[in-house]
Amino acid sequence: MKTDKHIEKWLNGTLSEEERKQFEETEAYKELIKLSDSLKYFKAPDYDTEKELKRFNTNKAKEGRQVKIKWQKTLLRVAAMLTLVVGSYLYYTYFLPETIETSIAESREIILPDSSIVIMNAVSKISYNERKWDKTRELELIGEAFFKVKKGSKFDVKTTEGTISVLGTQFNVKQRKDFFEVVCFEGLVSVQTPFENNELPANHTIRIINGKVFKNQFSEGFEPAWINNESAFTSVPFHQVISEFERQYDVDILPQNVNMDQIFTGRFTHKDMILALKSITIPQNISYQITEDRQIILSGEIE
Amino acid sequence: MDNICNEDKFNEIFRLHAKELHDFLYYKYGFDNNPKDLVQEAFLKLWDNCHKVIPEKARSFLFTVANRQMLNELSRKKTALSYYIKEPRKSHTHESPEYILEEKEYREKLKKGIENLSEEQRTAFLLNRIEGKRHQEIAEMLGISRKAVEKRIYTALRKLKEQVGKIN
Numbered sequence: 338m339k340t341d342k343h344i345e346k347w348l349n350g351t352l353s354e355e356e357r358k359q360f361e362e363t364e365a366y367k368e369l370i371k372l373s374d375s376l377k378y379f380k381a382p383d384y385d386t387e388k389e390l391k392r393f394n395t396n397k398a399k400e401g402r403q404v405k406i407k408w409q410k411t412l413l414r415v416a417a418m419l420t421l422v423v424g425s426y427l428y429y430t431y432f433l434p435e436t437i438e439t440s441i442a443e444s445r446e447i448i449l450p451d452s453s454i455v456i457m458n459a460v461s462k463i464s465y466n467e468r469k470w471d472k473t474r475e476l477e478l479i480g481e482a483f484f485k486v487k488k489g490s491k492f493d494v495k496t497t498e499g500t501i502s503v504l505g506t507q508f509n510v511k512q513r514k515d516f517f518e519v520v521c522f523e524g525l526v527s528v529q530t531p532f533e534n535n536e537l538p539a540n541h542t543i544r545i546i547n548g549k550v551f552k553n554q555f556s557e558g559f560e561p562a563w564i565n566n567e568s569a570f571t572s573v574p575f576h577q578v579i580s581e582f583e584r585q586y587d588v589d590i591l592p593q594n595v596n597m598d599q600i601f602t603g604r605f606t607h608k609d610m611i612l613a614l615k616s617i618t619i620p621q622n623i624s625y626q627i628t629e630d631r632q633i634i635l636s637g638e639i640e
Numbered sequence: 641m642d643n644i645c646n647e648d649k650f651n652e653i654f655r656l657h658a659k660e661l662h663d664f665l666y667y668k669y670g671f672d673n674n675p676k677d678l679v680q681e682a683f684l685k686l687w688d689n690c691h692k693v694i695p696e697k698a699r700s701f702l703f704t705v706a707n708r709q710m711l712n713e714l715s716r717k718k719t720a721l722s723y724y725i726k727e728p729r730k731s732h733t734h735e736s737p738e739y740i741l742e743e744k745e746y747r748e749k750l751k752k753g754i755e756n757l758s759e760e761q762r763t764a765f766l767l768n769r770i771e772g773k774r775h776q777e778i779a780e781m782l783g784i785s786r787k788a789v790e791k792r793i794y795t796a797l798r799k800l801k802e803q804v805g806k807i808n
Contacts, residue, residue: 341798344794344797344798345790345794348768348790348793348794348797349775349790368801368804369797369801371746372750372797372800372801372804373769375746375747375750376750376766376769376770377770378747378750379750379751379754379766379770380770381662381663381666381667381675381770381771382666384658384659384662384663384676386654386655386658386659387655389654389658389662389676389679389680390651390654390655390658392680393654393680393683393684394651396680396684397684397687
């Protein structure tokens with residue numbers, strides 16, 4: 338019994354010095370040592386870790402497990418790419434504004450999310466954010482467009498010259514080089530320029546030419562002439578008429594001895610270039626010549 | 641970042657645990673049950689689950705899987721456990737043939753004794769006495785308490801002593 342206790346303590350390494358000496362004298366201890374020593378013959382066979390690792394990697398490849406992992410990696414890459422593509426698509430559709438452009442001789446009707454209508458004249462561009470339209474009815478305009486705005490919250494048209502705000506009305510905005518004009522056909526339009534704030538009632542027009550503001554009243558019409566394929570001008574510098582002509586017909590106009598600042602009142606059609614040319618040259622006493630490469634030379638009378 | 645699906649990381653884990661797992665399986669189930677192949681199997685399992693197992697849990701995953709796999713193997717084969725006796729080096733030329741024979745008999749008895757131990761006793765005992773694993777380490781490997789390990793080792797020793805009997 339006492340030996341058993343000693344053996345247990347010996348196994349656990351808790352024999353005291355005295356107990357150890359006493360225990361080492363016994364026959365049981367000698368047996369124990371012999372047994373313990375003989376255990377070395379039962380040691381696990383050598384294990385060559387590197388060799389087994391090599392075998393493991395070969396097995397792994399053979400069973401296609403590596404391929405599976407690589408496939409997963411590929412899948413991850415594809416997923417990442419998809420996320421990127423879908424993400425940027427969403428970004429472009431949701432966060433970047435909708436942009437519509439017209440080219441020379443083109444006019445286009447756009448229906449906005451609230452079913453307000455914009456009719457764009459040639460060489461114009463509008464952009465607006467479709468996603469935010471519910472909260473803010475706001476668009477940017479370069480060029481010329483006629484607006485038929487549904488009644489509702491404030492509707493803003495931003496141009497480089499100023500912002501036009503309305504609640505629901507019909508108006509035309511023409512923003513061209515050195516020329517800015519807003520024509521109100523119905524309701525009340527507010528035109529905010531960096532210099533002043535103007536309230537524009539129906540049948541009134543405001544023009545800013547080279548920084549000078551002109552307000553006028555007109556009696557006829559409920560929509561701009563260009564909607565019906567005509568360009569109409571009332572007391573406009575002649576170079577504006579020429580620029581408009583170039584936007585409606587794909588031609589270059591080369592004036593010679595022509596007073597470009599002369600005031601012009603009249604109109605020209607978008608359907609017949611020769612007729613249109615006559616409409617703007619005859620009243621001004623100008624002769625024209627059409628070259629083969631679509632250039633038109635205007636010659637003024639030499640006085 | 642510390643993912644064992646990374647090949648280098650996985651090799652590192654193999655080097656760290658393969659030998660110990662092998663020895664454990666050997667002492668537990670003997671030579672006939674191909675502990676080396678079982679180590680391979682266990683690591684393949686780990687590789688398949690590499691994205692689910694964090695490095696710290698790899699070791700216990702391996703031991704658990706190897707254990708379960710071995711038990712399946714055993715129930716299928718129903719083979720008796722057997723251990724391999726390494727022949728001692730013939731260094732002592734002066735030893736008498738009687739002595740050598742006696743020694744051989746002793747080892748055979750010891751072998752039988754080891755094979756007759758319960759798997760639980762054997763694993764704890766051999767890991768401790770041959771591999772010099774501390775009680776605490778064994779407890780962690782087997783998922784039992786340290787006290788239980790001590791008890792198993794002691795019981796195993798007493799059984800072996802009975803088996804080999806008195807030898808002068």
